[in-house]
Amino acid sequence: MSLKTQLRGTGVALVTPFKKDLSVDFDALGKVIDAMIAGGVEYLITLGTTGETPTLEKQEKKDIVTYTFEKVAGRVPVVVGVGGNNTAEVIKDLSYFPLEKATAVLSxxxxxxxxxxxxxxxxxxxxxxxxxxxxxxYNVPGRTGRNMSAATTVRLAHEVANVAGMKEASGDMVQCMEILRDKPDHFLVVSGDDALAMAQIACGMDGVISVAANAYPKQFSDMVRAALNSDMATAKKLNDPLLKAYDLMFAENNPSGVKAFMFEQGLIQNEVRLPVVPLSSGLHDAVKKYLSK
Structure with missing residues (x-):
């Protein structure tokens, strides 16, 4: 079965909940995983950037992957994030992490x-x-400092057998349309921009790997499914109220924004690891105000 079939819809880039002492809060992670699956998301991503992977130790990462597979217990596909800027090290990581139960690797x-x-x-x-x-x-030039061109993506899709999909987060709609025009039929293309996901699905994308769905699994995944079914009126009705939430989530830092939402929803502690800090009090108040509506 191609990734295009298995990973159509909403994937959630899971946060890593921390306790007050900043150790990994596995109980809260379990609660988050259950909430995502109950909300109807199609699959989960562990060790994405939203999981604060730059500040996780290697053993912690391994423990998180193992725990996630145990907790999910085959209910939905799981994608594991394995990337970096040292190619040789990334290759070593591919044999270090337990990937037997993974559907794919997001890099x-x-x-x-x-x-x-x-x-x-x-x-x-x-x-x-x-x-x-x-x-x-995974093309995310806002974080990497270098855009992966449509031509490079398409070349990889056609020439490298084990490259099966793309999370595109450049925000460049023309680039997205060029990839969708020139890619092989079987090649999965998903949005990496919550606020653009509906429009990008209208252009032909297969879904989204989302940050916002950590806080709004049902509403967000319902929106994505409506868009994939070409029911844009329903998709717009579900997406419009979330536009302000997207703004608040990404105003200062990811995942501080989405963690503030999840803290207020009672899912996790409002803890992040330096150099990331929690939302400023003014912005956190705006999150509370938004949620109270």
């Missing part, structure tokens, strides 16, 4: 070293050849 483009398009291509080619699971490319 963010190398950050900070700003490779050329050829460098990005060769990085992903090496990673895909080493991966026991299909690779989903």
């Amino acid at each position: 963010a483009a190398p950050y900070y070293n700003k490779p050329s398009q050829e460098g990005i291509f060769q990085h992903y080619k090496a990673v895909a050849e080493a991966s026991p699971k299909p690779i989903i490319l």
Whole structure:
């Protein structure tokens, strides 16, 4: 079965809940996983950027992956985030993490070293050849400092057998349409921008890997399903009230924004690890005000 069939709809990039002492709160993580599945999301992503992976130790990451598979217990597909800016290290990580039960690996483009398009291509080619699971490319230039062009994405999709999909978060609608025009039929393309997801599905994307769905699993996944069924009137009705939530979530930092929502909903503690800090009090008050409506 292709990823396009398995991962159509809403995937949630899970937060990593922390206790007051900043250790991983596995009880809260279990509660979040159950809430996502009860809300109707199609699949989960563990160790995404939203999970604060830059500040997790390697053993913590392994423990989170193991726990997530145990808790999900096959109810929905799970995608594991394995990326980095040292290609050799990413390849080692692919054999370090327990990926037997993973549906795919989501791998963010190398950050900070700003490779050329050829460098990005060769990085992903090496990673895909080493991966026991299909690779989903992740283009997020706002975080990596380098955009992966439509031409590079399409070249990888056509030339590298184990590259099976793409999370596109450039925010460039023309680039998105070029990828959708030129990709192979079987190739999964999902949005990485909550606020643009509805419009990008209208352009032909297969769904979204979402941050906002951590706080709104049902409303968000219902919106995505309506859009995928070409019921844009329903999708718009569900999406319009969330536009303000998207603004609040990303105003200062991800995942501080979505964690503030989830804290107010009683799902997790409002804890993040430095250098990320919780929302400023004024913005947190705006979140409370939004939720009270």
